Amino acid sequence: MPKLYDCDISGSCYKIRLFLNILGVAYDAVAVDFVNKEHKTSPYLALNPFGEIPIFEDGELRLRDAQAILVYVAGKYDKTRQWFPEDATSQGKIAQWLSTGGGEVMNAAAARLVKVLSYPLDLEKLHAGANRVFKIMDDHLAHRQFLELDRPTIADIACFPYTALAGEGGIDLSAYKNVLAWIERIKRLPGFIPMPGIPVAA
Template sequence: MIKLYDSELSGSCYKVRLLLHILKVSYETIAVDFISKEQKTPKFARLNPFGELPVLEDGDLRLRDAQAIMIYLARKYDKSNTWFPDAAGPMGEIAQWLSTGGNEIMNAAGARLVKLLNYPLDLARLQARAHAVFQIMDDHLADREFLALGYPTIGDIACFPYTALAGEGDISLKPYSNILRWIDRMKGIPGFISMPGIPAIQAMV
């Protein structure tokens, strides 16, 4: 059985839970106490020396990093071959958004940590950088339903949590109508599950 070292509060862990649900793959979670920073302890460092969640174990394989884990899960368990399809061009298109989800959008994650857990980070700078990437995404989604291809991929999942949770970092998505529609489209994917903090109906945020 797949084991996911998990925190319910972590948007990065949620990426993995969401993909596992969509792919109908069974798994068990081992709760890690993110609030007390259990992932920064020496004990956890044996699982992931970077001290970050999530970590996934599947048999003898242990992986860190939500984006890397999604690449693995999609190639291993996605019988539809659509979430990270086996073709160079689509893989490259998707990987661009894996990068965005693991980099620029993490500014919104940082703003959320300041607001929810008083992390000592520069809130205004994080919010400004989050707005910059949301503007790019909104422009990109003007004539597209999903970020990378004509259907949802792990590129969308990589960008979804901390975009949908932006309000928790005092970042309004109201200026980004294409993003709001994309979020509601994501919620319509068969197998979709939510997480605490993501509004049921995004347009009302």
């Protein structure tokens, strides 16, 4: 059975929990104390020298990075290939949003660390970066339901958690109506599960 090194308040770990649940994949969860930096201790650095979670193990395979794990899980466990199709065009379109989910959207994640855990980061810069990417996403979603392919893919899973958690970082999403509508669509997907800070659809 796959194993996920997990933390309930981590949006990056939640991406994997959410996707596994949508696909109906059973797994073992190993709780990691992120607040007290357990992921920076020697046992976890032996698993991932970058000192980050999630970590995903499946048989002899061990993966780090939420976006890489999403690609693997889609490839192995989504028999329909809806979430990460095999054609190069679809993969390229989705991959650009995987990069965004692990890149620019993480400004909102870092802002949340400042607000919730008092990390010493430049909050003004993080807010500017987050608002820039949310404006781009809002414009992109003006005439579509999901980020690519007119259906949910791992692109949406990659970008969803820290967008939905933006308020915890002091970022107001009220100006981004298309993003807010997209968040609600994700919450209504079969197999959706909540996390602290992301409730089920109203």
